[in-house]
Amino acid sequence: MRLLHGPDEVMTATAGREVTPEEVLDLYSWPAGERWVRAMMVTTLDGAAAGPDGLSGTISSAADQEVFSAVRRLADAVLVGGGTLRAEGYGPMPAVDDEHAARLRRERGKRPAPVLAVVSGSLDLPWDDPVFTDSAERVVVLTGTSADEAARERARAHAGRDGRIDLVELGTERVGAGAALDALAERGLPHVVCEGGPSLLEDLVREDRLDEADITLSPVFAGTAQTPRTRGLEQVAGFALAHVLTGDDGLMNRYLRPAHR
Numbered sequence: 001m002r003l004l005h006g007p008d009e010v011m012t013a014t015a016g017r018e019v020t021p022e023e024v025l026d027l028y029s030w031p032a033g034e035r036w037v038r039a040m041m042v043t044t045l046d047g048a049a050a051g052p053d054g055l056s057g058t059i060s061s062a063a064d065q066e067v068f069s070a071v072r073r074l075a076d077a078v079l080v081g082g083g084t085l086r087a088e089g090y091g092p093m094p095a096v097d098d099e100h101a102a103r104l105r106r107e108r109g110k111r112p113a114p115v116l117a118v119v120s121g122s123l124d125l126p127w128d129d130p131v132f133t134d135s136a137e138r139v140v141v142l143t144g145t146s147a148d149e150a151a152r153e154r155a156r157a158h159a160g161r162d163g164r165i166d167l168v169e170l171g172t173e174r175v176g177a178g179a180a181l182d183a184l185a186e187r188g189l190p191h192v193v194c195e196g197g198p199s200l201l202e203d204l205v206r207e208d209r210l211d212e213a214d215i216t217l218s219p220v221f222a223g224t225a226q227t228p229r230t231r232g233l234e235q236v237a238g239f240a241l242a243h244v245l246t247g248d249d250g251l252m253n254r255y256l257r258p259a260h261r
């Protein structure tokens, strides 16, 4: 991957050569002592969020995955909607095994693994899957009041069974993005990457809780039949370009809310 646009000092230092994995990690560092929420998403040339198989992997690339992994490696929490957890078949969230990133996590007082946090209204989740039973840290499940009592009881039973699930029942029908992020911050998880999907991401933007959008433009058309429709925003929310990496003919764009530039 090469840097096409970015901070002057990084541009000068990396001009004309591939950036190293450590440099990629630096380009996605988190602000110390501050809460920060970034989105990590991939989109196609025709604006699709998933390939014909309904998965984001088919519109991704090795370069996109390198950024995806760098963003995860120093995150406190990985936030996803129930739709994404079910569609993408999330596996367990393991401890970060790359020695450089693991050392940085220790130095910064972070847990060995990011915590997976799932937002679900229905609580219709694959409770017995390894993502819940084998993640290194307890999985946080954030829900509102919309699930029926049977689903709620099932979730409580799973949460109470072996302590692998931290069920957060908020008092509103939908899970407010701010309330979800507050619950994560209360658990010592200030640096959050939202890996989608589009509905949850839109809620973060609606409540102006998204600080950074890391959006890969993938050099493919996929059609939008598998891309979910969302509720829609009342008005557009602008972001400012911070850097652009290129690799595998894709563009890995980092955008910031203007207040944070």
Ligand SMILES: NC(=O)c1ccc[n+]([C@@H]2O[C@H](COP(=O)([O-])OP(=O)(O)OC[C@H]3O[C@@H](n4cnc5c(N)ncnc54)[C@H](OP(=O)(O)O)[C@@H]3O)[C@@H](O)[C@H]2O)c1
Residues within 6 Å of the ligand: 040, 041, 042, 043, 048, 049, 050, 054, 055, 056, 080, 081, 082, 083, 084, 085, 087, 088, 119, 120, 121, 122, 123, 124, 144, 173, 174, 175, 176, 177, 195, 196, 197, 198, 199, 200, 201, 203, 226, 227, 228
């Ligand atoms: N291109 C990418 O980078 C990318 C990333 C992620 C996902 N995707 C794709 O996007 C598709 C899924 O999209 P999606 O919009 O359905 O994903 P999503 O936002 O992950 O899922 C929507 C579901 O999440 C829960 N949810 C989200 N916000 C909520 C809120 N405020 N309160 C309560 N529950 C909330 C609900 O779950 P319940 O149904 O459990 O109530 C809702 O049905 C899949 O095809 C996936 O592959 C693409």
